[in-house]
Amino acid sequence: MNEFTERQMKLTWRAPKESYDVVIVGAGGHGLATAYYLATRHGITNVGVFERGYIGGGNSGRNTTIIRANYGIPAAVRFYQRSVDLYRGLEEETDRWLMHQQKGILWMAHSEAAVRAERMRAKLNTEFGAETEFVGPRQVEELCPQLDMSGGGRWPVLGASYHPQGATARHDRVVWALAEGAMERGAHVHQNTPVEGLILDGKRVAGVRTAAGNVAAGVVVSAVGGHVSRLAAMAGLRLPIRTHRLQAFVTNHYRQQFGPIVASSELFFYASQTARGEMLLGAEIDPQPSFSYRSSHDFVQHVCRRALCLLPFMSDLRVLRQWTGVCDMSPDYSPIMGRTGVPGFFITTGWGTWGFKAIPAGGEQIAELIATGETPELIAPFGLDRFARDRTMADRGSAGTH
Amino acid sequence: MSLRIPCPCCGDRSVHEFVHGEIRRVPDHLTDPDERDLDFAFHHDNEEGVVTERWFHAQGCRRWFEIRRDTRTDRIIEAAES
Numbered sequence: 001m002n003e004f005t006e007r008q009m010k011l012t013w014r015a016p017k018e019s020y021d022v023v024i025v026g027a028g029g030h031g032l033a034t035a036y037y038l039a040t041r042h043g044i045t046n047v048g049v050f051e052r053g054y055i056g057g058g059n060s061g062r063n064t065t066i067i068r069a070n071y072g073i074p075a076a077v078r079f080y081q082r083s084v085d086l087y088r089g090l091e092e093e094t095d096r097w098l099m100h101q102q103k104g105i106l107w108m109a110h111s112e113a114a115v116r117a118e119r120m121r122a123k124l125n126t127e128f129g130a131e132t133e134f135v136g137p138r139q140v141e142e143l144c145p146q147l148d149m150s151g152g153g154r155w156p157v158l159g160a161s162y163h164p165q166g167a168t169a170r171h172d173r174v175v176w177a178l179a180e181g182a183m184e185r186g187a188h189v190h191q192n193t194p195v196e197g198l199i200l201d202g203k204r205v206a207g208v209r210t211a212a213g214n215v216a217a218g219v220v221v222s223a224v225g226g227h228v229s230r231l232a233a234m235a236g237l238r239l240p241i242r243t244h245r246l247q248a249f250v251t252n253h254y255r256q257q258f259g260p261i262v263a264s265s266e267l268f269f270y271a272s273q274t275a276r277g278e279m280l281l282g283a284e285i286d287p288q289p290s291f292s293y294r295s296s297h298d299f300v301q302h303v304c305r306r307a308l309c310l311l312p313f314m315s316d317l318r319v320l321r322q323w324t325g326v327c328d329m330s331p332d333y334s335p336i337m338g339r340t341g342v343p344g345f346f347i348t349t350g351w352g353t354w355g356f357k358a359i360p361a362g363g364e365q366i367a368e369l370i371a372t373g374e375t376p377e378l379i380a381p382f383g384l385d386r387f388a389r390d391r392t393m394a395d396r397g398s399a400g401t402h
Numbered sequence: 403m404s405l406r407i408p409c410p411c412c413g414d415r416s417v418h419e420f421v422h423g424e425i426r427r428v429p430d431h432l433t434d435p436d437e438r439d440l441d442f443a444f445h446h447d448n449e450e451g452v453v454t455e456r457w458f459h460a461q462g463c464r465r466w467f468e469i470r471r472d473t474r475t476d477r478i479i480e481a482a483e484s
Contacts, residue, residue, distance in 0.1 A: 229448035238429075240444035243473075288405070288422045291450050292476045298404035298416065331444055387444045388436075 003097075004173060011183055016190050019216035020048040022370060023208050024223055025195045025231060027051030028060040029175050029356060030348050031223030032189070033363020034370075035182035041364070042371035045186030048217075049179075050210055052194035056175030059225040062325030063356040064248050064282045065171050066261060066272065068105050069130035070121060070163040072396040075381040076334060077128040080354075082378060083361030084130070084165050090360060094177040098169045099275050105166030105261040106135075106143060108310065110155040114266055117396075118161040125163065132163040144260055152309035155267060166261050168272060174359060198234040198345075205235050205345040219370055221346045226291060226326040228349045235342045239349065240387055241328045244285040245292065246353055247299045248325075250278040251317035267306040271314075279314060281307055285327055285353065295322045327352045334393035337366060338375050338383040346370065347384060408481035411463040423456035423466065452479050 001009075022038060024031045027049045038044040051057075067087050069080035091098050109115040118134055125132035140160045141149055149157045179189050190212065199207035199214060207216040224231050232239050254277055263270035269283045283303045286296075300319055308315055330336055330350035335358065337348045348366050351358065365379045375383065381393055405417040428441045447453070452472050459465055470480040 227450065229446070230450060238441060238445040239448070240446065242424075242446045242448050286405075287417065287420075288455075288471075288476070289424070289446075289448065289473060290476050291474050294476060296404045298418070388440050 004176070007096075007180060008176065011180065014188055016048060016050075016188065016193065016210065016212045016215055019207070020188070021046040021218040022048075022221065023215060023217035023219070024049045024221045025208065026058070026223040026225060027055045027175075027179065027189055027191065028058050028223060028225055029056065029178070029359035030225075030351065030362050030366075031221070032175055032178040032182060033359045034221060034223060034348070034366045035187045035189070035363075036178040037364045037367035038370065039182050039185035039187050041367060044367075044371055047182070047187040048215060049182070049187065049189045050193050050195050050208065051189065051191050054191050055179050055189065056172050059325040059327070059351070059355060060175050060359075061171055062248075062323055063171065064270070064272070064280055065168045065356055066105070066270070067167040067169060067357040068163055068261075069165065070105070070107070070125045070132050070161065071130075072121070072124070073334075073393060074124070074128045075393060076395050077125055077130050079361055079378055079382070080357060081129045082364075083358050084167070086360035086364065087167065087169060090174070090177070094181050096173065096177040096180075098173045098177060100167060100169040101275070102165060102167040103260050103272070104143065104162060104164045105263060106140060106160045106162055108140075108160045108262065108264040108266075109158050110151055110264065110266045111158070115158050117265070118159065122161045130163065131165060132161050135160055135162045144258075144262060146256070146258060146313050147262070147310055148312050152312070155264070155309050157310070168261070168274075170275065171356065178359075178363070195231070198231070200235070203236075204343040217344070219344050219346060221348065221366060221370065223348050225328060225349075225351060225355065228328055228347070232340070232347065235340070235345050237340055237342060239384075240331050240336075241350060242289045243291055243326050243328055244288070245290050245324050246282070246285045246327045247295050247322065248280065248282040249300055249303070249322040250274065250280050250320050251314065252320045253277040254279050254313075254317060262310065264310060267309060269303050269307050271307060271311060278320060279317060285329065291326055293324045293326070295324045331387075332392040332394045334395050335362070335382055336384050337362065337379045338369060340384055405476055407457055408469065408478060409457075409459050409462060409465075410467050410482045411465055412459060415459070415462060419459060419461040421458040421460045423458055425454060425456060450474055
């Protein structure tokens, strides 16, 4: 046993109470972070988190754990930078090793148009707090000597935007650190307890029906990933969400150190090295809306073909493991956080392919909203009402991949 | 293997040859015209189960057709008549 499992064994699991001040649906990163920040920042501990499976077993355990803030619009850059900052302090704050590793992220440009786009990304990000610079081919090569700078002859590396604060962390250590932090302070987490319905009092959401009985709630927060449209429909809401699959895979151990996270918008893939030395690759979502966790061989085929243009050393590696998560995609590729128009019902969704990096900031801001009753400035632009107000947050910086 | 879409004209082909098209239906209980516009522009049924949807065979016969697919399993329930 290591310190990670030892800590888990000391936790006390309790039966659900008849009522909580706050009920959170979904014990993934965002649900647990909300519980954690409610407990640590606002002293609200009469909180129940309900999870149909196990902690972090949904998309929190199926992502590629990339943490970065170099997004495409000012509001998003500010928000994700908050998350990057919180992540950096999270190990010390929770007194747990989260395997947080700052490695920097290189975003390749293979054409003049992409060079302009990456220069713009660097400018915009630096302006709004996420340090990013445009680097030329020589510096790119220094940062990542494994790259084929000619891109297999077809995708030459003309430069890249470099975001030094790009990082990765171990997904299950992050969710468990938040779960333990919340539970130590009195919050309850109920695994294997699906929420089957919402209890309505007139228009107001007044509780949840769970597999373990009815639970009354002061407020209900949906931190559901993948099935949020179904939960929202119970409150009479229709959401601007479509759910798509996103796949990823790892190779066997690569013995050399692979420094940064490498991404390319034109080749539609990104790669990083896990702490075990595996190369971890991801790409874009599958085209059709789907809730299936099935992975496909053609995904591996397509990603390998493109990734080998830049990283030819990977042709010596074998694919070890492949998996799929389901992503709630919003039409403007930005998250949806805050009130819903239904009293007593808050939502944090639309986490598409960018949920993991937003865990601490998302949880912190939703917790503040619940505790103070006022929408924090940082997430005010990301409300569900933005679609009706014609204030969508179209984000080119997230529309790509991770 | 990738998802195969049964094109009534070309037969079973890889999903990568197709463009997915959703059939948008604004629910009847919405009566306010603004709400209906909002729903039409942004909202989705996002249904877990069997959906009727349209596909465009972009890299083939370039025809639109309808199929029924189970979004929980990606199984094609009913292909279009050719």
